[in-house]
Amino acid sequence: MSHSPTKGTAVVQRSLISADHCGCDPYTNSHTAERALNAAIANARISESFEEYLEIFNEFYADDIEVSSEAHEEPVRGKATVCSLLFDFLAPLHAMAEVGGLLISIRGSAIGGDAADETHSEWTLDLVGVTGRTCTLSWRALRKWNGSRVVFEHHYDQQQNGEPLTLGDLSFKEVKVAARFQRPS
Numbered sequence: 001m002s003h004s005p006t007k008g009t010a011v012v013q014r015s016l017i018s019a020d021h022c023g024c025d026p027y028t029n030s031h032t033a034e035r036a037l038n039a040a041i042a043n044a045r046i047s048e049s050f051e052e053y054l055e056i057f058n059e060f061y062a063d064d065i066e067v068s069s070e071a072h073e074e075p076v077r078g079k080a081t082v083c084s085l086l087f088d089f090l091a092p093l094h095a096m097a098e099v100g101g102l103l104i105s106i107r108g109s110a111i112g113g114d115a116a117d118e119t120h121s122e123w124t125l126d127l128v129g130v131t132g133r134t135c136t137l138s139w140r141a142l143r144k145w146n147g148s149r150v151v152f153e154h155h156y157d158q159q160q161n162g163e164p165l166t167l168g169d170l171s172f173k174e175v176k177v178a179a180r181f182q183r184p185s
Helices: 026-043 051-060 079-098 173-180
Strands: 061-069 072-077 103-111 118-128 134-146 149-161
Touching: 026 051, 026 103, 026 118, 026 134, 051 061, 051 079, 061 079, 072 079, 079 103
Parallel strands: 061 149
Antiparallel strands: 061 072, 103 118, 118 134, 134 149
16 A cells, blocks of 8 residues: 655555455454454554555455444444544544644554454553643454454443643644635635
8 A cells, every 4th residue: 555645755655464364263363353453553654644544444344344332322333434433533633643743652452362253452542742741542442353354343441541632732833824824715
């Protein structure tokens, strides 16, 4: 996969790790796919592009995906609907990282389990503003697999450490200067 270069950025070449069937038993297959998915998520760079995460989602998730969370009563169903929600989350993060100087890192690790088609992992998302203030979000994810595709994902044990970041924690100086020189509408 490649990204079109924008001013001041280099072309990034990466490929997704295949989640195709390996001919293994169901336990090995789902846990191998889980490791590949987690590695792809952790290695993607939101400051360069949010599209890479959407490609990962398309590669690893089934068309009839169902996503639920402790924070929401109703699950979200269908790849297009979940993808739209994912876009609504990723696009602002990308903009804050690219333009506002927000540093973003995500880490995930597998949690042991016994089920052949079920995996668990824990995630940490660190957001660091230009002021040095940090907000850390953590959660766990339960995924159910059908072969090499996630058919169900549930987020639980969600926690936040630190206050939410504000506009004061970002640096939009270049944007404000450019806005002054725009033609009035």
